Amino acid sequence: MxxxxxxxxxxxxxxxxxxxxxxxxxxxxxxxxxxxxxxxxxxxxxxxxxxxxxxxxxxxxxxxxxxxxxxxxxxxxxxxxxxxxxxxxxxxxxxxxxxxxxxxxxxxxxxxxxxxxxxxxxxxxxxxxxxxxxxxxxxxxxxxxxxxxxxxxxxxxxxxxxAVNGKNTLDKAKICYVYDIDTQLDTLQKLKELDGKLCVPAHTDPTENIAYLAQINIDNLIEIRNDILGELKIKPQTTEELTASLCKKYGLKLDFMGLVMVTSSVRSHLVALRHSGKIEWYIEDYFHYWKIGEETE
Ligand SMILES: [Zn+2]
The missing domain is CATH 3.60.15.10 (Ribonuclease Z/Hydroxyacylglutathione hydrolase-like)
Structure with missing residues (x-):
């Protein structure tokens, strides 16, 4: 140490x-x-x-x-x-x-x-x-x-x-903090071009195989995105309901801070999906629901 x-x-x-x-x-x-x-x-x-x-x-x-x-x-x-x-x-x-x-x-x-x-x-x-x-x-x-x-x-x-998490972190934490999903996906694509160079990520070992790490991080974001779409195909949900559904699915153990961070990242996924037209929102009884977009159905 x-x-x-x-x-x-x-x-x-x-x-x-x-x-x-x-x-x-x-x-x-x-x-x-x-x-x-x-x-x-x-x-x-x-x-x-x-x-x-x-x-x-x-x-x-x-x-x-x-x-x-x-x-x-x-x-x-x-x-x-x-x-x-x-x-x-x-x-x-x-x-x-x-x-x-x-x-x-x-x-x-x-x-x-x-x-x-x-x-x-x-x-x-x-x-x-x-x-x-x-x-x-x-x-x-x-x-x-x-x-x-x-x-x-x-x-x-x-x-x-x-910019990248290690495999162990992705497996354990699954919904790692991301502020802007689409920009993060672009960054991960560009990182693959550094393959062969010695890269030092902050939370996993140094590697000359950054393309592998970038790809598993891309795959993880896409999997979460698809799981959100899958959940919303079953029924419309609020951000909190959807976060709870995903946390149960992935078996996450979260304290107060962890849940706030995960909810923030789920919100980032929802915004990216909204901006791409894949989901829509509506308000009912003062609850803000997300639902699958008409084109995605
Ligand atoms: Zn950070």
């Missing part, structure tokens, strides 16, 4: 649940890709780097989720470095209330914010201002969140954040 794993001459990662990328800018300074869950994680990161004689020059956040940006404040305050994130994500890191509101769908209940959706506020600068080394490339991975990005290091390692 907390090993600093060497991938290439200059690129490393911390082998923890949210992989933190480390790129050596010179013999003393590193750039971090994400900062981990919280101050405790960040403290351990700084300790390991310090033992190696390394200090943090700056942080690049791939996106705003707490497990990727929760260590920003501790690292920035302790080292005096700056954190940079893509547009929208920078604001959400700075105002985690807004992030939680976005997923919760209104002023967020405190029970929803125990571990995640609770980033300690930290001034975060626009990624376009980051002093990236020559050859470091940023590429869009929109879908999981509005403006998530990936990072390609000059020595050809691709950090792809939460």
């Amino acid at each position: 907390f090993d600093l794993v060497k991938l290439t001459d200059k690129t490393y990662f911390f082998d923890i649940p949210t992989k933190i990328g480390v790129y050596k800018l010179d013999s003393k300074r590193v750039m971090l890709i994400d900062s981990g869950l919280n101050a405790k994680t960040a403290q351990r990161v700084l300790k390991v780097l310090d033992d190696e004689g390394l200090e943090v020059a700056f942080i690049v956040n791939t996106h705003s989720h707490t497990d990727h940006a929760g260590g920003n404040r501790y690292i920035c305050e302790t080292t005096g470095c700056k954190a940079y994130a893509p547009e929208v994500e920078d604001v959400l890191i700075e105002y985690s209330d807004v992030e939680a509101t976005l997923v919760y769908g209104g002023f967020p209940c405190r029970d929803f914010r125990k571990k995640f959706m609770n980033t300690e506020s930290c001034k975060t600068y626009r990624l376009s201002e980051a002093p990236l080394p020559e050859g470091m490339k940023i590429f869009p991975l929109y879908g999981h969140t509005a403006h998530m990005i990936g990072v390609k290091t000059p020595d050809d390692v691709y950090f792809v954040a939460d």
Whole structure:
């Protein structure tokens, strides 16, 4: 736990649940890709780097989720470095209330914010201002969140954040968080073109076979979409009823936060289906129902 794993001459990662990328800018300074869950994680990161004689020059956040940006404040305050994130994500890191509101769908209940959706506020600068080394490339991975990005290091390692989940996660969690389904599907298709390159997803092992991971994530989204259509062919349902139907079908075990996240992702699927004309909605007795579209029947 907390090993600093060497991938290439200059690129490393911390082998923890949210992989933190480390790129050596010179013999003393590193750039971090994400900062981990919280101050405790960040403290351990700084300790390991310090033992190696390394200090943090700056942080690049791939996106705003707490497990990727929760260590920003501790690292920035302790080292005096700056954190940079893509547009929208920078604001959400700075105002985690807004992030939680976005997923919760209104002023967020405190029970929803125990571990995640609770980033300690930290001034975060626009990624376009980051002093990236020559050859470091940023590429869009929109879908999981509005403006998530990936990072390609000059020595050809691709950090792809939460764009893909591993097979175990898909099997267990099934309905993983996605903000925009259609954009996520486009991102997954594009990721397949990186096949053969060394890719580091945040929540599964590094791989040179990203096409496989991208495809199982595509298949999973399509399966959920088809299951939603199957449920709505049986009878119209509200978002909550449909979420419950899917959770039972997949045998998911969810706490309060998990159910909110899954409901938010089901809503994203429903919006994508509505925008493609496959489903429609109606309101009856103040309940908002989804039903199969006339063309889909
Ligand atoms: Zn995420």
